[in-house]
Amino acid sequence: MREVLKEILASIKVHKVRSMLTGFGVAWGMFILIVLLGAGNGFRSGMLSMFSGYASNSIWITGQWVSHAKIGGVQSGSRVHFDKSLEGKLKKRFREVQYISSEISLENANPVRFEGLSGNFDVKGIDQNYNTIKLLEIEEGRFLNDFDYQQKRRVVVIGDRIKETLFKNQNPIGKQISINGVFFQVVGIIKTGTIFSMMERNSIYIPIVTLQNTFNLNNDFYTFGALLHHKTKVETFENELRNFIAQEIGFDKNDRGALYVNNVQLQVSAFNSLFKGIDIFLWVLGICFLLTGMISITNIMLVVVKERTTEIGIRKALGATPESIKFLIIYEALIITMLFGLIGIFLGYIGIGIYNWIVSALQTGQQEIFASASLGWHIVFPAFILLILSGVFAGLFPAQKAAEIMPVETLNKAV
Template sequence: MDIGESVRMAIATLKANRLRSGLTMLGIIIGNAAVIAMVGVGQGAQRYAASQFESLGPNTLFIVPGTPQARNRTSNVPQTLVLEDAKAIATQVPTVQEVAPQIQLQQRVTYRGRNTNVLIVGTTPTFPSVRSFTVAQGRFISDEDVQRHRRVVILGSDLAKKLFINENPVGQQVRIKNLSFEVIGVMAEKGAFLGNNQDEAAYIPITTMSSRIVGQRSPYGISLTFISVSARDEQSIDAAKFQITNLLRLRHQIVDEDDFTIQTQKEALQIIGNISNALTLMLAAIAGISLLVGGIGIMNIMLVSVTERTQEIGLRKAIGATQRDILAQFMIEAMILSALGGLIGTGLGVGGVMLVAILTPLEAGVAPVAVALAVGVSGSIGLFFGVVPAQRAARLDPIVALRSV
């Protein structure tokens, strides 16, 4: 018997038991779809995280007070960074281009009965260039605003729309912590960063923030939430981190553990990439269990099929079919089930990834490696789990089989 005839007989047999064949393929379909979807969504999450960090500004470093261990031990953020540290970094570190110190606090902003609780950022004129923000209307904070502790504010685009609706906000007065602030500008749209809408923030001079909103919290000067630093270029990032570390250790007279943490975009992306890779592999492994279950289902159904078709096997052997012919037919049936299930599962997985890309901000995409791996594994599973039933059918004694006729 040639391969073509074996394939035709296998297809005819599977068509005769459509419901059973469909249920047998279900495990393979779910496994393939889940593997492709999980890998595609995982890679999309990585690309989304990378784009989010790139939006923070090119070649940016972030200096935060305390160590991760210290911040975990207490709910209060350590007050170890002050404005003078930021000024020292700007003037004494040659690999640094600009420095933007920041103080952040949630406060209520009010305008004519409309109010909302948003992030208030006290900063300096260098903030837009360091963090890649632009002003869409009006102007940003000036050096004179900082020196004179002026009560001026720049609104994020969404915050301006929420408070002023169709009015022009520039020149109007809003209230922050029961103090009146003049709106001098509106920022261009920036988008969300890891779930936080950067367009709903308000920006005021750092000195005004310290003296009027948060108050003096450190005996050594104006304490900061963190410091954003832009290196001169990508090649200067590591050197800038090293030089800033040495400068702050000297200024803080540190001889043991640092009381600050410096993190670069590259390090943050690496951490997120490692986490997302681990989660993707874990989810893909869990999804792969469905492929294993599907393979066991194929073997189970094929064993049942051998039992049901004992007479057919006996008759075929009696008229000249060899063990190889019987083995080939049952192996082909198992491979058709797994291959067809793999193709359907691949289609569902690709469709799921495309749906995620349309409905969410994740830049999900279909990974060719994942498709090849899922289809290859499903085909291999059909081949592997089809061996036992096929061998059992091929070794069946025709005399014993014909006795049941």
């Protein structure tokens, strides 16, 4: 085997230009495959990260206006609202529901002031399970805790846009802000979110019991979220939930406009299915580039066999078997394929590095759709195995041609 390798490497060395041009197709195909798969992973990560503000297995329901009245139920034109009793019924009816959290908002404009600076922002009262369903990341300070709810503390968590507007270069933590004339202490600042969670930047979060007590709000609310078990059948759950709420509230279940449903789990599932299709497409595209390289390997090996016809005939005359001739040609095709394939992988990772540098340079501070590209060896290894198999197949036809060479004919031509 060592002698065979020496002979193959010597042949490649003698025909450097030809070998390099032949191997370029293989290296280019592997380079394209690595960069495509890496960029595809980056795109997937960037898109799915937009849902990072929500638990991937969550669903959000917002009451809208009834357009189809039901006898004895909500009148047409009325807005659908919920209460705490509905939450209990939902938990009892649907085993898929792990947690439920309601959200109450102060209606109309809410002037918020601090030391002469002011602005109008969304003020929301939230339950204790809220941050389990909508994942609000804290940049400074802390989030609302159990003691805040138990003692009905006048504390708030604010979005980073509010910090920029009211506090400029000051640290808001511990400061008192005025909401409709009532003072609240800032205990935390929400980190800048994704494109899908821009509203959090302009929102103020207060314990729901504090908001109700302070501004004399009733227990009704228009929005709630639920955290579902991961094994929930998202395709059917939403429809069952809609029908149940319609029955409990009293409106026509076919009135699709009465409820706005943000089914995060279904959206994430749809994106995952989409990216599986994209992955398949990228693999097919990359394999097509590899096949182009394999065709060039086959062509050059046919040239090699033709050039070495006399040599092969002499080998067979001296006792070389057709199988040994086949293996010699296949090994040479395989060595060229593996050598330039490894070069292609190396260049592919350099390409991913350049891609990441460009993406990083184009970042604007807000989370982008295209995240940094990455590609693990659990993907590269199968690609390399595919490359090896391609090298073997590329050498099969020329090897068969070489094995069919008759010693007598080649020796007669040599004489």
